[in-house]
Amino acid sequence: MSNRLDACFTELRKNNQAGFVSFTVAGDPDLETSQKLLEALPAAGVDVIELGMPFTDPMADGPAIQAADLRALAGGMTLTKTLGMVTAFRKTNSTTPVVLMGYYNPIYSYGAEKFAKDAGAAGVDGLIIVDLPPEEDEEFRLPAQKAGMHVIRLTTPTTNEKRLPTVLSNSGGFLYYVSITGITGAATATEQQVQQAVSRLKQHSQLPVAVGFGIKDATAAQTVARHADAVVVGSAIVKKIEDNIPTKQDLVKNVCAYVESLSAAVHKARNKAAA
């Protein structure tokens, strides 16, 4: 199985570039603004779009993303509307991979098989379900794979050698390395920690490695981009969205300017290292 995610990483590899993955919450701060932002992200240098499916109880997330989830839900966001955003996005963009990230209960409530089918049809390329470890994910993974999507697994500093094969088997798209033990938007890993972790994962897997959690600015993103195949920034972008709510007419423009600074830093990281 091969989809937009695979094509995207093949292209990045060819150009010896790290990819930039942005995370935003679907429906934050409202559906209309969120849709506009989604459609503007590729032009701001985003290689892979990670779109959060809001949940009342996001246990792995820090205050910034928790607040974004609650803003979206207060605005009436639902899983159906999230899929609707992707469907609308695909009308004008057929190349940028979209990965949905969230928690299992809304999907289970929707119906795991039905959701897999509908997400595939909407044009979703991968899924990250935080609270669905390999031991429990078969009921959703099989229908998702059947619908042409990758199930992206998280690996963490606590994923030891013994456990790694379990995590790697059946995972696709890319490996998401959670660079710290903690929640989103919290502490930052050191460059050495990231380098060691990425090279360890590379010994065990052919999949591209994306690194996320705690990457707070362009400098940090660039550092990680020297070692990882992709860099994920979430809380910092989500915070930027929150900061721009009072002047909503400029939100998309301002957030995209910020995203552009991050993606530019990531894209030039290797050239800079070589120079």
Add this chain to the structure above:
Amino acid sequence: MTKAATNSFKQGPDERGHFGLFGGRFVAETLMPLILEVEKAYTAAKADPEFQKELDYYMEHYAGRPSPLYFAKRLTAHLGGAKVYFKRDELNHTGSHKINNCMGQILLARRMGKKRIIAETGAGQHGVATATVAALFDLPCTVYMGAVDIERQKPNVFRMKLLGATVVPVKSGSHTLKDAMNEALRDWVTNVEDTFYIIGTAAGPHPYPAMVRDFQSVIGKELRQQMMKAEGRLPDSLVACIGGGSNAIGLFYDFLDDANIKMYGVEAGGHGIETGKHAASLNGGRPGVLHGNRTYLLQDADGQILEGDSISAGLDYPGIGPEHSYLFDKKRVNYVYATDKEALSAFQLCCKMEGIIPALEPSHALAYVTKLAPTLPKDHILVMNLCGRGDKDIFNVADKLGVTL
């Protein structure tokens, strides 16, 4: 054992922590290795006679077990039906059944070499019990408690502080028990190396539901012996209140394969199931995944978690232990509910009739007993778990009764 093992209700969970459809380990990858480590350590401890010996010692000399079995004579006469007994778990040290579990878990934490304890709490009973055992064994302790609950359970907040715990007000989400649990999980995921999370009810990722049940099942085991001594036979009915369900599973578990014994789990009906303002996950929810396990949950049509609503902070949780979900689907236990109003009446009845101030949680169980007992013959033996004392609730009750203290 009265039944062949193949028909047993006591076989769960399986090796992956499933009770039929329910239970399991739905946690973020960061926690998985740790959860597996807890399971391994618990399995080893369970098989180690030294561990049980140490637990028994503290249960007897520190917590005050066995808790008495008491025949509620005046209440029985007042209700005019079944003989009503109370299992007096409110007489334990710290005033509830929570100490049974906390003692077991902290002994395990020590075996695992953990240096720091965290817990979530709703009414504060589990927080107090955790702070107590942490003080006893000189381990630093952080308790997460919803800001709303801190407001309605001030005496317990102060008790925890006296015991040396740090109480962290949780202001995320809806500021109650479920958010306290989210926050405790966030702490745990950040401090995986040195921290042990003492979960307060028979819920969460495997092995917690089975482990908490095992530690609480001392209630039913004692009852079996005590009832044989008191009446020369086993009881006919068991009644317990259910939030997460730890006192209920503790009472029921030893009797699950005694097919003739009827069991009633009483959920918090809040303002009434029909109003939608309640905390009855089984009677008013449907299966979902939250806090590490699949179980019945209060949720909206889109799978977003709803707030519980109950006069009792201890029952105000949108989920329930997975083993109860299993016993509900298998129809082994009857799950019923009592409203805030009914619980408040039962609370007052117990004070006046038996000289016992019960917690608002078992007042729900008692409210159901007042309905059930009169319909039963006089030789029917009913046992209710009086799982907590009501000192912590007097301010809340006074407020509800319109009394200014």
